[in-house]
Amino acid sequence: xxxxxxxxxxxxxxxxxxxxxxxxxxxxxxxxxxxxxxxxxxxxxxxxxxxxxxxxxxxxxxxxxxxxxxxxxxxxxxxxxxxxxxxxxxxxxxxxxxxxxxxxxxxxxxxxxxxxxxxxxxxxxxxxxxxxxxxxxxxxxxxxxxxxxxxxxxxxxxxxxxxxxxxxxxxxxxxxxxxxxxxxxxxxxxxxxxxxxxxxxxxxxxxxxxxxxx
Numbered sequence: 001x002x003x004x005x006x007x008x009x010x011x012x013x014x015x016x017x018x019x020x021x022x023x024x025x026x027x028x029x030x031x032x033x034x035x036x037x038x039x040x041x042x043x044x045x046x047x048x049x050x051x052x053x054x055x056x057x058x059x060x061x062x063x064x065x066x067x068x069x070x071x072x073x074x075x076x077x078x079x080x081x082x083x084x085x086x087x088x089x090x091x092x093x094x095x096x097x098x099x100x101x102x103x104x105x106x107x108x109x110x111x112x113x114x115x116x117x118x119x120x121x122x123x124x125x126x127x128x129x130x131x132x133x134x135x136x137x138x139x140x141x142x143x144x145x146x147x148x149x150x151x152x153x154x155x156x157x158x159x160x161x162x163x164x165x166x167x168x169x170x171x172x173x174x175x176x177x178x179x180x181x182x183x184x185x186x187x188x189x190x191x192x193x194x195x196x197x198x199x200x201x202x203x204x205x206x207x208x209x210x211x212x213x214x
Contacts, residue, residue: 001013002016002024002026004016004028004029004030004033005028005029006029006030006033006037007030007032007033009030011030013026015030015031015032016028016029016030016031017031017034067079075087075090077090081112084122084127085112085127085132089127089129089132090112092129093112093129093132093133093134094110094134096129097133097134099134100134101134101135101136101139102133102134102135102139103135103136103139104136104138104139106136106138106139108136109136109137109138110134110135110136111134111135111136111137111140112132112133112134112135113132113133113134113135113140113143114126114127114131114132115131115132115133116131117144118131138170141170141173141174141176142173149161149176149182149186150182151182151186158172158173161186165186167186172185172186
């Protein structure tokens with residue numbers, strides 16, 4: 001039998017958590033009081049952290065940027081990708097595919113693709129290793145987007161639309177992959193000061209066309 005230092009009740013020893021550095025091998029607080037204390041402490045720390053984060057927004061933002069850069073430098077993956085798939089799974093998939101795109105063999109701008117197409121919804125995604133492959137930024141949108149698009153009563157491939165409208169194929173693929181409508185995907189961006197103006201590409205001092213952003 002032992003008396004709890006918090007509720008002052010005499011209870012059996014098995015109602016106290018173990019602590020090896022004490023004489024009787026048990027804590028001074030019973031299990032029930034320990035649960036109450038843990039809840040109070042966790043609520044206090046949560047509220048304290050929220051208040052501190054609000055007061056020190058710049059420090060928090062700086063720390064997150066530094067952390068993201070450090071993780072990217074050490075592992076080669078972004079923090080969001082690691083949180084979603086796990087580092088061990090990512091390394092296994094990339095090593096299995098030889099750190100290159102499965103379609104074209106490109107080694108730059110790589111990402112994870114779900115073979116069953118369930119990657120867009122995180123809750124329903126099948127993240128099994130057998131369902132994941134490595135693809136580059138050029139090949140990944142091409143798998144998800146239909147190559148033939150109907151617009152204004154005409155059916156053409158993305159390559160034909162690109163040549164007719166003067167928009168790069170990569171931009172059209174990216175816009176459609178973001179679930180944008182066909183009309184928006186095939187509309188030339190118009191810029192007031194720089195870039196596209198009145199539907200025509202504007203050239204800079206070096207004679208190059210300005211970038212068509214997606």
